Amino acid sequence: MSLWELGKLALTTFRTNRLRSFLTTLGIIIGVMTVIAIVSLIQGMNYEVERQISSLGSNVIYLQKINWGMGRIDWDEINRRPDLTLDDASAIARLPIVERVAALRNRTVNRLNYRNRKVTGIEMAGITPAYAATANYTIETGRFINSDDSMRKRPVCVIGGYIVDNLFPEEDPLGKRLNIEGKTFTIIGTLVRKGSFLGQTQDNVLFIPLSTFEKSFKPQGGFGAIAHSLAIVIEPKKGVPIEQAIDRIRELMRRRHSLGYDKPDDFGINTQETLREIYKNITRVAFIVMIAVAAISLLVGGIGIMNIMLVAVAERTREIGLRKALGATTRDILYQFLLESVFLALAGGAVGILLGIGIAKIVELTAHLRAAAPLWTILLGFGFAALVGIFFGIYPASRAARLDPIQALRYE
Amino acid sequence: MLLKTEQVTKIYYLGKTAVRALDGISLSIEKGEYVALMGPSGSGKSTLMHILGCLDTPTTGKYLFNGADTSQLSDTELARLRNKEFGFVFQNFNLLPRLSALANVELPLLYAGVGRKERLRRATELLTMVGLGDRLHHRSNELSGGEMQRVAIARALANQPAVILADEPTGNLDSRTGSEIMRLFDTLAQEGNTIVLVTHDKTIAEHARRTIKLKDGKVVEE
Numbered sequence: 001m002s003l004w005e006l007g008k009l010a011l012t013t014f015r016t017n018r019l020r021s022f023l024t025t026l027g028i029i030i031g032v033m034t035v036i037a038i039v040s041l042i043q044g045m046n047y048e049v050e051r052q053i054s055s056l057g058s059n060v061i062y063l064q065k066i067n068w069g070m071g072r073i074d075w076d077e078i079n080r081r082p083d084l085t086l087d088d089a090s091a092i093a094r095l096p097i098v099e100r101v102a103a104l105r106n107r108t109v110n111r112l113n114y115r116n117r118k119v120t121g122i123e124m125a126g127i128t129p130a131y132a133a134t135a136n137y138t139i140e141t142g143r144f145i146n147s148d149d150s151m152r153k154r155p156v157c158v159i160g161g162y163i164v165d166n167l168f169p170e171e172d173p174l175g176k177r178l179n180i181e182g183k184t185f186t187i188i189g190t191l192v193r194k195g196s197f198l199g200q201t202q203d204n205v206l207f208i209p210l211s212t213f214e215k216s217f218k219p220q221g222g223f224g225a226i227a228h229s230l231a232i233v234i235e236p237k238k239g240v241p242i243e244q245a246i247d248r249i250r251e252l253m254r255r256r257h258s259l260g261y262d263k264p265d266d267f268g269i270n271t272q273e274t275l276r277e278i279y280k281n282i283t284r285v286a287f288i289v290m291i292a293v294a295a296i297s298l299l300v301g302g303i304g305i306m307n308i309m310l311v312a313v314a315e316r317t318r319e320i321g322l323r324k325a326l327g328a329t330t331r332d333i334l335y336q337f338l339l340e341s342v343f344l345a346l347a348g349g350a351v352g353i354l355l356g357i358g359i360a361k362i363v364e365l366t367a368h369l370r371a372a373a374p375l376w377t378i379l380l381g382f383g384f385a386a387l388v389g390i391f392f393g394i395y396p397a398s399r400a401a402r403l404d405p406i407q408a409l410r411y412e
Numbered sequence: 413m414l415l416k417t418e419q420v421t422k423i424y425y426l427g428k429t430a431v432r433a434l435d436g437i438s439l440s441i442e443k444g445e446y447v448a449l450m451g452p453s454g455s456g457k458s459t460l461m462h463i464l465g466c467l468d469t470p471t472t473g474k475y476l477f478n479g480a481d482t483s484q485l486s487d488t489e490l491a492r493l494r495n496k497e498f499g500f501v502f503q504n505f506n507l508l509p510r511l512s513a514l515a516n517v518e519l520p521l522l523y524a525g526v527g528r529k530e531r532l533r534r535a536t537e538l539l540t541m542v543g544l545g546d547r548l549h550h551r552s553n554e555l556s557g558g559e560m561q562r563v564a565i566a567r568a569l570a571n572q573p574a575v576i577l578a579d580e581p582t583g584n585l586d587s588r589t590g591s592e593i594m595r596l597f598d599t600l601a602q603e604g605n606t607i608v609l610v611t612h613d614k615t616i617a618e619h620a621r622r623t624i625k626l627k628d629g630k631v632v633e634e
Binding site: 001002011172219228318319322323324325326328330331332405406409 | 462463467468487488491494495496500502506508520522523525534553571609629
């Protein structure tokens with residue numbers, strides 16, 4: 001009997017038990033769905049994150065008290081580190097490899113008011129004028145903070161588009177007076193928007209001169225204290241390799257902190273690459289979780305298929321005996337049942353692929369992420385399903401094929 | 413000689429007790445014969461039929477089909493023999509209930525590798541011949557007992573087998589339907605088919621031209 005005819009035979013028997021077939025393949029559905037959804041989302045994330053990281057400026061070095069990264073952080077050790085100072089920034093600025101240096105302190109603003117309007121969730125930074133260039137900020141209206149503002153510790157600020165939208169929907173914000181946690185600042189400029197990242201706006205920023213910041217705001221406690229500590233942003237000269245710039249800065253800072261050769265750095269040097277590493281670690285975790293969920297689901301699904309096929313073989317013992325009496329070979333019976341379990345698994349795989357793409361689409365719409373299921377994941381989904389069908393179908397099918405025709409025919 | 417057994421025995425084990433179902437059966441059946449294997453239940457007549465149809469193998473002794481020793485054949489060759497050379501008719505019909513009459517008759521043709529069009533043509537022809545030309549697309553569980561047995565006979569004839577083996581073909585039918593089925597067998601015999609009929613019923617056995625009586629696994633009367 002040809003494989004084509006055997007396939008059609010397997011399909012007709014499988015159609016008669018729809019609900020049972022669906023429940024049986026649930027494990028495979030979930031497994032394939034997980035793979036498709038997570039791969040699609042990670043693809044979308046990769047695209048977004050790469051766009052973000054690139055927008056930081058390709059070779060900017062962040063010198064901070066803390067190292068970016070994952071895993072356990074020893075807060076006591078971080079707290080014992082000396083604060084970075086403006087003198088450090090000046091010393092770095094004198095290095096021949098350096099083009100430009102900016103310094104800043106960060107703070108989350110709890111209350112930001114304009115007359116009776118208010119907005120929350122604002123990231124404020126006290127900055128030196130060079131920050132606009134090093135961090136890729138462009139002025140839309142008005143002007144940026146200049147050295148005169150810094151010197152005179154003027155109460156002036158530059159605001160992002162999110163603040164404009166919330167506090168000045170119909171007015172020109174330039175020259176208006178903002179209330180930042182009880183202190184009054186005059187708006188001198190607005191920033192070109194950077195858009196949102198993973199559904200989160202990036203235009204909720206507010207810049208004031210660093211000198212004004214230090215005069216007006218007391219350090220926050222806890223994690224805020226570290227965010228509040230001085231960060232130095234360094235842009236090396238064009239043509240200087242970033243590794244070389246990092247080495248120079250590290251040497252200089254170790255000397256300034258009088259660190260012995262056996263002591264570790266007491267400062268963090270962070271770059272775009274650090275971010276890429278962190279991101280890779282996150283996606284690696286996601287991939288491991290995906291593989292684990294998919295493997296367990298496929299295993300459960302496979303056992304489900306094996307179970308249902310053993311039931312089918314028992315239920316259809318007489319049918320098998322009859323088919324053998326009518327001339328079915330061992331191979332005919334083996335293939336009939338094997339194809340049945342493969343079709344079952346493939347059907348589960350198809351449903352899983354559709355659901356996975358569906359989940360990716362929903363996330364795409366809600367989180368503004370480009371989630372695309374590449375063709376290879378769909379083929380992978382079908383491939384896994386088929387393998388599960390074969391692997392877990394071979395035992396029931398061979399049991400069916402080995403049945404003795406007479407005993408099978410007599411079976412009640 | 414079409415079918416020939418030489419000192420065939422068959423021993424079953426029910427738990428630890430050995431049951432001697434066949435005890436040295438030697439017989440020959442020629443092409444075109446209409447034979448009844450008769451005997452009370454437990455006489456071994458069904459077991460003998462299964463061995464003749466290559467559904468079962470003897471414990472000792474030889475079974476020759478067309479002069480060839482069947483014990484030398486592989487599983488696939490035995491399946492081919494069952495497919496091409498034997499047509500089985502069972503007491504309980506043994507149709508696949510979800511399939512149509514047509515699909516049931518097509519089954520042996522399917523396993524013989526016959527193409528779709530030819531299968532359809534042949535199955536339609538056979539069902540018309542047994543008087544079911546108007547029941548082709550009925551599922552077999554929608555048919556009466558007599559109709560089901562007619563489908564089974566059509567199925568047995570599908571590959572133009574050398575021998576038709578019928579095991580109590582009227583056992584589950586009322587006497588009127590039973591005699592209709594027997595008339596069908598008589599017609600097939602007149603057309604030159606070789607038929608082996610297994611029955612415990614004397615009136616059924618009388619349809620055959622030769623009767624072999626079995627008792628306790630032995631031939632007691634020819």
